[in-house]
Amino acid sequence: MFDRSRATDAGGRRLLVIADSDSYVKWGAALASTLPSSWRVQLVVLASPVQPSPTQLRHALAGTRFSAASARVVHLDDLDGLLDVFDPHAVLLSLRGPFVRVVAPLLERRANRPVLVSGFPGLTIPAVPKAVVYREQTDLIVLHSRREVREFRANAAELGLGTTFALATLPFLAGAPAEATDAAADAAPTPDVVSTAGVAPAASALPVDAPARTDLVFATQAKVPAAREDRVHLLGALAELARRRPDQRVVVKVRARRGEAQTHDETFDYADLMPEVDPPANLVVEDGPMAEKLATAVALVTVSSTAVLEAVALGLPALVIDDYGVSSAMINIVFEGSGLLGSTADLVDGRFRTADAAWLADNYFHAVQAADWVRRLESFVEARELVPLRRLPRRRDLSGGVLRSAFERRRMLGEHDRSLLGTLAWGVGVPARGAVRRVRRLRSRIVRGGAPDVVSQRRPGWTTETSADARRVPLDMAEV
Template sequence: MGRIENRADAATRRLLVVADSDSYVKWGAALASTMPATWTTSLVVLASPVLPSRRQLADALAGTRFTTGDVHVLHLDDLGALVDRDDPHAVLLSLRGPFVRVVAPTLESRSNRPVLLSGFPGLTIPAVPKAVVYREQTDLVVLHSRREVREFRANAADLGVDRRFGLATLPFLADDRIPAGGRGTAGDAGRAAASDRTDLVFAAQAKVPTERDDRVRVLEALAEYARRHPGQRVVVKVRARRGEAQTHFEEHDYADLLHVADGVPSNLVVEDGPMAEKLARANAVVTVSSTTALEAVALRLPTLLLDDFGVSPAMINTVFEGSGLFGSLDDLVHGRFRHADAAWTNDNYFHGCDADDWFGRLDAFAEAREIVPLPRLERRHDLAGGLLRNAYERRRMLGSHDREPLGAAAWGLGLVARHVVRRLRRLQGVGGLPNAALRG
């Protein structure tokens, strides 16, 4: 990974993307690649336990204006100096929610601070209040559907958080792939000839289904489909190889489970690599819950969302209710794929390009900054625990990359406190937030 260059130019504005995991690198790089020529862009990845490997980084940057040589790995403690040196007009915190909460205070307190943006690389429905709390010290949160904007605004109003939400077409969706007049970045994946589309692609999700037996059931259904279609490849698309980090921990890896499935045929394979390359060869897509389903809809590919494991916030698939895409493992075996309902697409990710307003909002913030320094961003929903809690959150995000001596002590105390709180909740019959609420 190369040394970051200062590309400041008096005639342009500057955006710095600060990312952590592979999915946030992909989203941040893709969104920055939609910026007009009046903005220059640079990207750094913060050192953390989810730091992508060089292979993952290359996959995440595929199809964007960045290469691995453009990207610099940076320690959080060095971010302030970089911002002071390069004076970006805006910083996109392309980070997991808890990490945004750790990083934002180091930037929003600076004199003539940059505009601070954040957002999400995938599905965020149902919108949960904690996702707003994590990002309350940013000026603008970028979302990707009319429904997301409505739900986040409602949560922010309930919390008393006065933040702006901007609508942007999901940047992985190319211009010629959006139904009903939507827009995204240009790409070649949608232009493959029909004769080249020979693969059924299963887009794996790290978090769901959780149980090992459920994942084996998925593989067995894919294997049966592969046996019935010997001339077709069935590709289990994964984000990470063994030992590589991901945004979300994956307990049961599909590659490791292949030997468990009964009689796996040779045309069922597990592959990593850029998703766009897999979709360029796909004639159908299946998943349990993945943004890839949206990419498939944009490509007008037959698509199937498996509902055998439920439709719930925990399964991260409630956003697809009403889409017409749900079906069973039996539907998969028999090749009964779907196409999305037009009414659903209009409210969910496939709005027209004229509805996108995020960049106009960003430009207005940047213009205001040139006239008068932007105000401080108040933290209204502080987490209990003061300095120790802040040190714990920092340690949680940075892991062994945390240089603060207080971090180790706070981490040990925090783990004990967390265990006690969860135990008390169970005894009192008070459930915590569902798994989906921990996304962000």
């Protein structure tokens, strides 16, 4: 039993982390681990179709204050009982956007409800308005760069929402220097960043003389590139790089193995595609914690992954592939101006890059003292200790009322939904949603005059064309 008399004692504050997928488990656990040691923290994983496997859970919690043994998997219906026992001052909803929309109302109806916090596990540029709508029933949204805070505040203002946003350092950047890159704002060089503010960084040759760091790591992303031929093309470049560097391993770092769930579905598995590029022995597919892979890495390549930020924090050269476009759909717009974008031709030739200091200062590498999420969280907790927090109304309700809410719950819980209403809503909602999507596609074709717009994508030696729809932000980007 907990001593209720400690409720107003800062040393007795409690945070409950509620997570769902592997990336959200990793982010929630890592963020909570940066709280002062006076906070007592517990982490649970909601039973759902995307819950991590035991191996994924162990990898996600590596380096945090949690262990796989201490992280319980709980059903959504059992959450009230857990809250009654642990009685948290705050709850971090480390969940995909639609799941926040399902869980937040359950917490809001509690007497003297806890402070509700949400956020994102990775890159959130461009800032999608729908991501704010999903999280409108939380008190605090944690972001990880000055640019993100600016863009999300603008979205909230346009939507008429009074959401509070806070700045944190991405918890995976533990290797980043304490005084990151604020000096870049004054266009002054800093030894903490390889490049110099105001000067375009040149490509750097791979350092191959460090015996402890020999691997070239490719950080995969489930969503991009989406097309099968693009993935085979990328694997082909990695295979050629491996052939040119037989003394180094080229590691395709995946988030999940066959049968394991991820935050996003992955249609084409890299391991399955590997035979198509006649891989040399030193081109391998591995899972495991990213920090573990970077410990032996000499450089990192990705299409779009927060792993590139981890590499930069460790002083490793990196490359963000732009062959398949730079767009919202590719989740790589944030890297414009970073100096990290390059082609698969650069990859094959080993031309990796260092990041521009001014870009770093505005994107994820602010000085430690600029982060204010703990202060803002504690302000909310202190206010709650004086007066119970008000309920946060759902201003932008989804059409469909109770049946729509039951449908959203079933969509998030899948077979873990025990409710009869959820079964009914699913039976009605799936065909209805399919019909709506068909109508939208038809309307889109009519607006475009029956012919899709095309946009060129850069590839060494050839060009592909894709529908303009690919430039739009995917609907589920707000779910990450």
